[in-house]
Structures are given as C-alpha cells and as structure tokens.
Amino acid sequence: MLAYLNIPRSQLNDTYIRTEVAPYATGLGGVNEAGNHSFRLADWLWLGLLAVIVLIIRLLERANRHQRHMTAMNLSADQQRFWKQNKSILWWIKKHITYAPIGKTRHNREFKLSSAVNMGTLPSRLHAAILLSWVLINIIACVYLEYSGPNPYRMAAELRGRSGYLALMNVVPLVLLAGRNNPLISWLQISFDTYNLIHRWLGRVVTIEAVVHTCAWAYVKLAETSWEGIRHMIATDAFIGYGTLGTVCLLLIAVLSLSPLRHAFYETFLNIHITLASLTIVAIFVHIKLAGLLELSLTMLALIVIWSYDRFMRLFKLIMLNRKGNKWTIATITALPGEASRVTLHLPRYVKIHCGTHAYLRFAGLNVWESHPFSIAWTMDHLAYFPKHEMDTENGEGRIDFSKSTTDVDFVVHAQTGITRRLYNKAKASGGTVTVRAAIEGPYAGHHSLSSYGHAILFAGSSGISHQLPFVQCLLKGYVDGTVATRKVTLIWIIRHSEHLEWVRPYMEQILPMKRRKELLTIKIYVTRPRNAADMHSASRTVQMFPGRPDVEILVKEEVAAQVGAMCVTVCGPGTLADGVRKAVRQNQETGTIDFIEESFTW
Numbered sequence: 140m141l142a143y144l145n146i147p148r149s150q151l152n153d154t155y156i157r158t159e160v161a162p163y164a165t166g167l168g169g170v171n172e173a174g175n176h177s178f179r180l181a182d183w184l185w186l187g188l189l190a191v192i193v194l195i196i197r198l199l200e201r202a203n204r205h206q207r208h209m210t211a212m213n214l215s216a217d218q219q220r221f222w223k224q225n226k227s228i229l230w231w232i233k234k235h236i237t238y239a240p241i242g243k244t245r246h247n248r249e250f251k252l253s254s255a256v257n258m259g260t261l262p263s264r265l266h267a268a269i270l271l272s273w274v275l276i277n278i279i280a281c282v283y284l285e286y287s288g289p290n291p292y293r294m295a296a297e298l299r300g301r302s303g304y305l306a307l308m309n310v311v312p313l314v315l316l317a318g319r320n321n322p323l324i325s326w327l328q329i330s331f332d333t334y335n336l337i338h339r340w341l342g343r344v345v346t347i348e349a350v351v352h353t354c355a356w357a358y359v360k361l362a363e364t365s366w367e368g369i370r371h372m373i374a375t376d377a378f379i380g381y382g383t384l385g386t387v388c389l390l391l392i393a394v395l396s397l398s399p400l401r402h403a404f405y406e407t408f409l410n411i412h413i414t415l416a417s418l419t420i421v422a423i424f425v426h427i428k429l430a431g432l433l434e435l436s437l438t439m440l441a442l443i444v445i446w447s448y449d450r451f452m453r454l455f456k457l458i459m460l461n462r463k464g465n466k467w468t469i470a471t472i473t474a475l476p477g478e479a480s481r482v483t484l485h486l487p488r489y490v491k492i493h494c495g496t497h498a499y500l501r502f503a504g505l506n507v508w509e510s511h512p513f514s515i516a517w518t519m520d521h522l523a524y525f526p527k528h529e530m531d532t533e534n535g536e537g538r539i540d541f542s543k544s545t546t547d548v549d550f551v552v553h554a555q556t557g558i559t560r561r562l563y564n565k566a567k568a569s570g571g572t573v574t575v576r577a578a579i580e581g582p583y584a585g586h587h588s589l590s591s592y593g594h595a596i597l598f599a600g601s602s603g604i605s606h607q608l609p610f611v612q613c614l615l616k617g618y619v620d621g622t623v624a625t626r627k628v629t630l631i632w633i634i635r636h637s638e639h640l641e642w643v644r645p646y647m648e649q650i651l652p653m654k655r656r657k658e659l660l661t662i663k664i665y666v667t668r669p670r671n672a673a674d675m676h677s678a679s680r681t682v683q684m685f686p687g688r689p690d691v692e693i694l695v696k697e698e699v700a701a702q703v704g705a706m707c708v709t710v711c712g713p714g715t716l717a718d719g720v721r722k723a724v725r726q727n728q729e730t731g732t733i734d735f736i737e738e739s740f741t742w
C-alpha cells in the first residue's frame with residue numbers, strides 16, 4: 140500500500156486507478172457518514188453542554204445575588220457579616236480557575252513588539268481549558284478513521300468527509316457568536332470580548348479543517364488524474380470551484396486576522412473580513428447544495444438568514460435610534476486638556492441607558508464607515524410632560540411624555556492615533572468645540588449590577604473612568620433611596636497628569652454634592668506624573684489625591700480589612716492595571732466573598 144503513496148500517476152496501473160482511486164476522488168465514496176454524524180453530535184453537544192453549565196452557574200449566581208440584595212438592602216454595614224463570609228469552596232474555584240490567568244499574572248496586558256505592533260493578549264485559565272477541550276474533540280474526530288484497510292485513497296476520502304463535515308458544523312457557532320447582538324451575551328452574562336476570543340479560535344480550527352478537507356480531495360484527485368486534472372476541475376466544475384473558493388477565502392481571513400495586522404489596520408481588516416466571510420458562506424452553501432446534501436444546505440441557509448437578519452436589524456435599530464422625523468443625532472465634541480475629547484451625543488429621542496454600558500459611535504466627515512466602541516460616561520434626560528390633567532396630584536408635574544423626551548449621552552475619548560485623535564484635533568482647530576452629525580449604535584453590555592454588594596471598589600485607569608462613573612452615580616442614588624445593599628464605595632482613579640481631572644469635572648460637580656455622599660463614597664486619585672506639587676491637594680478625607688502609582692495589592696488588602704458584606708472589585712483600564720487588580724483579588728479570596736469584574740478596552 141505504502142508503495143502507492145509516492146508513486147507518480149504515470150506509474151499507477153489503470154485498473155488500480157479505476158477500482159481503488161477513482162471511487163474515492165469525489166462525492167460520498169469512502170465517506171463515513173455515520174461517524175460524521177456522531178462527531179457532529181459530540182462537537183455540538185460539547186459546546187451546548189458548556190453553554191448549559193455556564194447558564195446554570197449564572198442562574199445560581201443571580202439567585203444568590205437577588206437573595207443577598209433583598210436581605211442586605213435593609214441591613215446596616217455591621218449587620219452584613221453573614222454575606223461577607225465564604226460559605227463554600229467557591230473561593231477556591233474563583234482563585235484557581237475562573238479568575239486565574241494562564242500563568243501567574245498576565246492576562247489582559249497586551250504583547251507588543253513595538254507601540255505599533257500589537258500581538259494580542261493571553262486567554263484566562265478557564266477560557267484556555269474550554270478552548271483546549273473543544274480543539275481536542277476536533278483533533279480526535281479528524282484522526283478517528285478506519286486505518287485497517289489497504290487503500291490509502293479510501294482513508295483520504297474518509298478524512299475529507301470528516302474534516303469537511305466538522306468545518307461546516309463549526310461554521311455555525313463561528314458566525315453566530317461573532318455578532319454584537321448575540322443574545323448569549325446577556326443570557327450567559329459573558330462579554331462580547333470573550334465571544335470574540337472563542338470566535339477567533341473557532342475560525343482557526345475551521346480554516347485548518349477546510350484546508351485538510353481540500354488537501355485530502357487533492358491527494359486522491361492527483362492520483363486519479365494529475366495537477367492539470369486538479370486545475371481543470373477547479374476551473375470547470377462548479378462544485379469543486381466553489382469549495383476551493385471557500386477554502387481560499389478562509390485562508391485569506393486567517394492571514395489577515397493575525398494580531399499585528401488586525402490591530403494595525405482594524406477598520407480595513409473588519410471590512411475585508413466581513414466581505415470575505417460573506418463570500419465563504421455563499422461558496423460553502425453552493426458547494427454543499429451541488430453535492431445534494433440537503434440537511435447541510437438547510438443548516439447553511441438558516442445561518443445565512445440569521446446573519447442577514449442580524450445585519451438588517453442593526454441597520455434598522457441604528458436608524459430608529461438616531462433619526463426622528465427630520466431630526467438626526469448631533470455630537471458636540473469638546474477638546475479637553477490631556478489630549479482627550481468630551482463627546483456629547485444629543486439623541487433625537489428618549490433612551491433608557493443602564494450602568495456599565497458602551498456604544499459604538501460614528502461621525503459624519505470623519506471616516507463615517509468606522510464605528511468605535513466607547514463607554515457611556517454620563518446621561519442626561521430632557522423629559523417632556525403631558526399637559527397637566529385634572530387626575531394629576533396637586534404637586535405632581537404630570538406624566539412624562541417619553542415620545543417627546545430626549546436623551547444626551549456623554550463619552551470621554553482619549554486621543555490615540557486614529558479617529559480619536561482626529562476628533563480631538565477637529566475640536567481644537569475649531570476653538571475647542573465643534574458640532575457634527577453622528578450616530579450611536581447600542582447600548583451594549585451592562586449586565587453587571589453592583590446593588591447586592593455591601594462594599595464596592597472601583598478601579599479606573601485613565602479614560603476607564605467613563606465606565607465607572609455611572610456605577611458611582613447609581614450606587615449613590617440607590618443608597619439614598621434605600622434600594623441597594625451597598626454601604627461603602629471606594630473609587631480609585633489613576634491618571635498621568637492632574638489636568639485629566641477636567642475630563643470628569645462636570646460629572647463630579649453633580650456627584651460630590653449628592654445627599655449622604657460622604658457616608659458612602661471615598662475617592663482616591665493617583666497622579667503618576669504630577670507636574671506641580673501644589674496640584675496634589677486633597678479636598679477632604681473622602682476625596683484624596685496622591686502622587687505616583689498606587690500599590691494595588693496594599694490598597695485591596697486595606698479595603699478587605701474593612702470589608703462590609705460581600706465585596707465586588709471592578710476594573711477598567713490598561714491591561715497592566717487590570718492584571719494587577721485581578722492578582723490582588725485572587726490573593727484575598729480565602730478572606731471573604733470577593734467578586735471580580737473586568738471591563739476591557741482591548742479586543
């Protein structure tokens with residue numbers, strides 16, 4: 140048998156080719172359909188099982204949080220001791236699995252070859268385990284073949300069938316998990332970032348399987364005909380032509396998705412990626428339709444319908460959110476000290492926005508095809524009221540007319556090198572403020588609530604403050620209204636220069652005078668490169684400024700020593716800060732209930 144593997148076609152005898160090679164050159168000859176179905180089941184069951192396990196864990200967490208919220212809401216800080224204590228081995232799982240990076244510390248700190256060449260980040264320990272288990276299932280499926288027969292071409296046909304089938308099955312989650320509107324984000328409370336990570340790994344495996352599928356076909360075809368025969372089939376046979384097109388598109392996508400290329404030319408990458416992905420899906424659909432595989436064709440068709448629906452709905456929602464009659468969203472961009480801009484979007488309608496959400500923005504006249512994500516720092520509703528009715532109470536202002544109300548949404552945007560810098564430059568060149576037409580897509584995420592925690596520590600690095608401010612506002616309001624369990628909030632903000640304080644001045648002017656603010660909120664600001672010692676002025680015991688970088692481990696330890704009820708530590712900022720806070724939280728897991736939430740600006 141082995142002798143035939145390397146023999147040129149000219150030396151294989153015609154009878155062998157007719158009886159032992161040709162039957163396995165195309166179609167279902169040699170394909171183990173029963174085996175393919177079993178592995179499809181294993182592949183999907185594994186992904187489904189993981190989703191169900193996460194869903195059950197999330198539901199249990201929600202139930203626990205709800206119970207804690209309902210009971211602790213009415214308790215003072217001292218009475219929340221029950222919720223402070225660890226009651227199971229959950230702390231061990233959080234420390235060593237769910238919150239753990241692969242190694243000791245590094246998770247979200249990017250690998251950079253230079254300031255321009257970004258190699259991406261490392262997955263967490265849990266993510267790595269999940270991805271590894273799924274990759275293993277795919278490897279096992281591809282090598283679990285019938286090896287006993289004497290004919291290598293039959294084995295190649297079986298490998299072609301298996302790899303092609305698996306690639307198809309994996310294309311389904313590959314496409315579904317990539318969407319911004321993927322409903323699993325809120326159901327499983329897993330961030331878009333994590334689905335993106337899974338999407339990238341699914342993509343790599345699908346590409347390898349498609350290449351194996353094509354090579355296994357070419358190996359048999361070469362023995363049956365010649366290189367010329369292969370070329371001829373690709374050019375003239377629609378079934379083979381579309382299959383090859385699908386594989387070539389996937390290979391191109393894989394090369395263009397390499398981290399340095401993706402990060403360096405993100406928008407160009409994204410547009411080419413979507414075009415190539417659409418082409419791949421259509422090519423695969425035609426390929427399997429021509430093969431007469433009805434069930435698989437229907438699966439692909441369903442995928443095309445869902446994907447098109449998602450794109451259509453995104454466009455529909457974008458127009459609905461940003462247009463009302465002849466009014467369109469307008470953005471006021473204000474240049475701030477420290478190379479940042481405040482972007483205020485004046486929406487033509489009222490929108491309810493939750494804490495911890497972000498939205499994608501695009502601006503007319505500034506590469507309108509680019510849309511960038513930014514955390515929503517502040518919202519201001521302009522409420523309209525129905526005319527006073529005789530049924531309204533004496534003091535009431537009447538009912539709110541949401542159809543005539545509008546919302547303003549604020550973002551703090553730090554100037555990088557692309558559109559964020561052009562925004563800043565445009566505002567600066569126009570005397571500090573400029574107005575342009577804009578569009579907002581979202582809001583997205585916002586599925587974390589801190590209301591059930593007795594104690595919250597919010598870390599922010601630079602523009603990461605925009606993610607934390609709405610939580611401060613919500614918790615303060617909830618504290619005064621008696622609707623949250625939170626009795627202690629510490630906001631730690633790390634900035635480079637004290638002029639960055641201007642970024643949040645209008646919001647702090649509203650937060651600081653809030654009723655009972657001093658009972659709940661302590662603000663610690665660390666200025667890593669102060670220009671002037673006089674700037675380091677602590678306004679009061681509850682608003683303090685320090686020069687230099689904070690020692691995150693000591694800060695967390697101090698807070699843990701004075702922990703009130705269950706604690707939540709959240710961080711939004713550069714990868715180094717996030718990794719440091721993660722480490723500090725893991726170090727204190729034995730001490731009490733401490734949860735960790737990270738909002739990442741990396742992707």
Ligand SMILES: Cc1cc2nc3c(=O)[nH]c(=O)nc-3n(C[C@H](O)[C@H](O)[C@H](O)COP(=O)(O)OP(=O)(O)OC[C@H]3O[C@@H](n4cnc5c(N)ncnc54)[C@H](O)[C@@H]3O)c2cc1C
Binds near residue numbers: 513552742
């Ligand atoms: C959920 C989320 C919330 C964010 N919130 C804020 C915020 O409140 N304030 C703030 O200043 N920044 C925020 N960012 C980061 C911000 O989106 C990027 O800095 C911005 O897109 C860079 O644009 P640029 O053209 O100037 O980038 P460049 O200078 O060209 O690149 C700078 C970095 O941004 C990356 N980048 C470029 N385009 C995109 C894109 N469309 N999406 C994501 N990253 C991109 C680049 O790969 C590079 O790593 C957030 C990011 C995410 C993912």
